[in-house]
Amino acid sequence: xxxxxxxxxxxxxxxxxxxxxxxxxxxxxxxxxxxxxxxxxxxxxxxxxxxxxxxxxxxxxxxxxxxxxxxxxxxxxxxxxxxxxxxxxxxxxxxxxxxxxxxxxxxxxxxxxxxxxxxxxxxxxxxxxxxxxxxxxxxxxxxxxxxxxxxxxxxxxxxxxxxxxxxxxxxxxxxxxxxxxxxxxxxxxxxxxxxxxxxxxxxxxxxxxxxxxxxxxxxxxxxxxxxxxxxxxxxxxxxxxxxxxxxxxxxxxxxxxxxxxxxxxxxxxxxxxxxxxxxxxxxxxxxxxxxxxxxxxxxxxxxxxx
Ligand code: PMP
Numbered sequence: 001x002x003x004x005x006x007x008x009x010x011x012x013x014x015x016x017x018x019x020x021x022x023x024x025x026x027x028x029x030x031x032x033x034x035x036x037x038x039x040x041x042x043x044x045x046x047x048x049x050x051x052x053x054x055x056x057x058x059x060x061x062x063x064x065x066x067x068x069x070x071x072x073x074x075x076x077x078x079x080x081x082x083x084x085x086x087x088x089x090x091x092x093x094x095x096x097x098x099x100x101x102x103x104x105x106x107x108x109x110x111x112x113x114x115x116x117x118x119x120x121x122x123x124x125x126x127x128x129x130x131x132x133x134x135x136x137x138x139x140x141x142x143x144x145x146x147x148x149x150x151x152x153x154x155x156x157x158x159x160x161x162x163x164x165x166x167x168x169x170x171x172x173x174x175x176x177x178x179x180x181x182x183x184x185x186x187x188x189x190x191x192x193x194x195x196x197x198x199x200x201x202x203x204x205x206x207x208x209x210x211x212x213x214x215x216x217x218x219x220x221x222x223x224x225x226x227x228x229x230x231x232x233x234x235x236x237x238x239x240x241x242x243x244x245x246x247x248x249x250x251x252x253x254x255x256x257x258x259x260x261x262x263x264x265x266x267x268x269x270x271x272x273x274x275x276x277x278x279x280x281x282x283x284x285x286x287x288x289x290x291x292x293x294x295x296x297x298x299x300x301x302x303x304x305x306x
Contacts, residue, residue, distance in 0.1 A: 085304045
């Protein structure tokens with residue numbers, strides 16, 4: 001990670017190295033944090049966030065699910081994001097708002113601990129590597145199941161959920177894969193450790209529904225919209241694991257990952273073993289949003305205000 005100059009913490013911008021917390025911070029012990037990841041792209045009109053307001057809404061929703069009282073409203077956080085990008089002189093960036101229960105009495109609930117909010121922003125390349133965009137990456141289905149319904153809420157982007165993601169990724173790396181895929185408690189496809197998943201078969205796109213223990217990804221919904229605009233049918237339904245083995249194409253979506261091609265699953269080549277034509281068309285439409293070649297008809301881009 002490339003350090004930048006300032007992080008917003010405790011109500012103001014402070015130097016990156018000074019943005020620290022006490023070791024008795026509640027979130028360190030009990031996982032009580034929620035966060036977001038938002039990309040800023042360098043567009044012909046200037047630096048622009050992709051779906052800032054939707055990400056911030058999900059952030060506030062995540063906090064609400066965990067009954068965290070945010071110290072200010074969403075509008076204020078929008079202004080803080082602008083401030084962090086501008087102060088760091090960033091044209092493109094990954095923005096990371098984080099809220100967590102801080103330092104206070106040591107109880108499991110932590111409801112009397114102050115909710116602290118921080119916002120960092122830094123340059124970040126494609127999460128699964130540049131190869132993921134074109135050649136595709138090798139992935140494996142994990143032996144770790146994603147959380148069962150009514151255990152930990154997957155609609156919340158909470159720090160604790162990423163313990164499941166870490167187990168899935170660790171196992172994937174141990175087997176030489178770039179990323180791991182989780183199945184839900186009923187054995188159906190769920191998502192990657194940090195990405196949503198799509199399967200293409202006979203020209204139709206399939207992706208697991210939000211009841212499959214997935215984070216309802218914002219890139220997932222952008223991809224569904226772009227695919228429909230390109231004339232593809234998209235089905236959100238429960239999917240068997242073996243669909244991965246007979247797919248024409250598989251790809252993953254996420255803010256950090258963008259749209260990554262998958263070239264093999266569990267050692268079986270997907271389609272012809274490289275990025276397929278549907279994935280390529282969707283990538284072109286997606287990245288076209290940032291150079292103006294795809295019309296931003298939904299107003300997904302929001303300029304950074306300085
Ligand atoms: N699932 C998980 C577990 C993730 O961490 C992410 C990345 N935030 C996604 C899906 C994709 O979500 P989004 O497109 O909103 O970044």
